[in-house]
Amino acid sequence: xxxxxxxxxxxxxxxxxxxxxWSLFVPTVWPIMVAMSVAQGFGTLxxxxxxxxxxxxxxxxMVNKPKTxxxxxxxxxxxxxxxxxxxxxxxxxxxxxxxx
Amino acid sequence: MQTDPLTVTxxxxxxxxxxxxxxxxxxxxxxxxxxKILLLFGIGVFPIATAMTANYHDFEATKxxxxxxxxxxxKPYQDDSxxxxxxxxxxxxxxxxxxxxxxCYACHADYGMFGTVKTKLGGMRHVYLYLTEYRTKxxxxxxxxxxxxxxxxxxxxxxxxxxxxxLWKGVKDHASVIDRVRDGxxxxxxxxxxxxxxxxxxxxxxxxxxx
Numbered sequence: 001x002x003x004x005x006x007x008x009x010x011x012x013x014x015x016x017x018x019x020x021x022w023s024l025f026v027p028t029v030w031p032i033m034v035a036m037s038v039a040q041g042f043g044t045l046x047x048x049x050x051x052x053x054x055x056x057x058x059x060x061x062m063v064n065k066p067k068t069x070x071x072x073x074x075x076x077x078x079x080x081x082x083x084x085x086x087x088x089x090x091x092x093x094x095x096x097x098x099x100x
Numbered sequence: 101m102q103t104d105p106l107t108v109t110x111x112x113x114x115x116x117x118x119x120x121x122x123x124x125x126x127x128x129x130x131x132x133x134x135x136k137i138l139l140l141f142g143i144g145v146f147p148i149a150t151a152m153t154a155n156y157h158d159f160e161a162t163k164x165x166x167x168x169x170x171x172x173x174x175k176p177y178q179d180d181s182x183x184x185x186x187x188x189x190x191x192x193x194x195x196x197x198x199x200x201x202x203x204c205y206a207c208h209a210d211y212g213m214f215g216t217v218k219t220k221l222g223g224m225r226h227v228y229l230y231l232t233e234y235r236t237k238x239x240x241x242x243x244x245x246x247x248x249x250x251x252x253x254x255x256x257x258x259x260x261x262x263x264x265x266x267l268w269k270g271v272k273d274h275a276s277v278i279d280r281v282r283d284g285x286x287x288x289x290x291x292x293x294x295x296x297x298x299x300x301x302x303x304x305x306x307x308x309x310x311x
């Protein structure tokens with residue numbers, strides 16, 4: 001759906017740009033009225049669709065973001081690589097920093 | 101081909117936007133941060149810049165006589181303005197180097213704070229009438245029913261002809277009616293004075309005519 005929305009937004013942007021350029025080359029009643037109504041609508045809708053896709057992507061990333069401890073390490077990483085854990089002294093320093 | 105900076109800017113922004121959008125449509129890359137930023141420019145920034153410059157250009161274009169004459173019922177008025185042999189008020193004003201190409205707008209636009217907005221709204225009304233009534237009418241049929249909405253205001257003339265110029269005051273006919281002209285009691289464009297701006301269009305208006 002994300003890709004489909006973005007493709008639709010791109011196509012609508014191209015249509016809007018074409019209509020606006022038409023009014024630049026042929027500044028008569030119909031091209032100007034179409035550029036100021038249909039083209040504006042298409043452009044606004046396309047930008048809205050792009051904004052929706054970006055917002056949805058951002059929200060999905062926030063929901064799926066892995067939980068970490070106060071050292072920024074995920075539980076999986078702690079279990080897989082215990083050596084990667086910092087020394088007890090570092091942990092104590094970090095705890096004191098957090099408490100202060 | 102117009103080459104004013106506004107048109108060039110609008111076309112440049114449209115071209116940049118098209119390149120970015122076409123790149124996405126052809127390559128279909130994953131939605132990474134860089135793709136989002138590029139699309140922000142392709143769908144947002146550049147099209148908005150195009151719309152702003154194109155709108156400004158279009159608003160300016162609506163002041164041109166050729167724009168008014170693009171509806172067929174206005175063609176005789178345009179032709180009269182462009183006729184170098186014509187002695188009508190409209191034609192004489194059209195020969196002014198300063199605003200001649202915008203003579204319709206110069207005389208028919210409202211002035212004041214919201215003058216431009218009122219004029220544009222009036223223009224939309226003209227478009228509506230054209231679509232609903234005049235689009236299929238012949239020039240002769242249309243000429244019988246088209247007339248000015250309100251009596252022509254002397255204030256429009258006095259924007260340029262201030263009535264303070266000694267040369268203007270030196271004309272005996274002006275001096276005798278100066279107060280009545282300023283109050284709008286005597287129209288500059290009345291018969292016996294400067295006459296109607298479009299004399300060829302003066303036919304008795306039919307009942308139910310549209311201004």
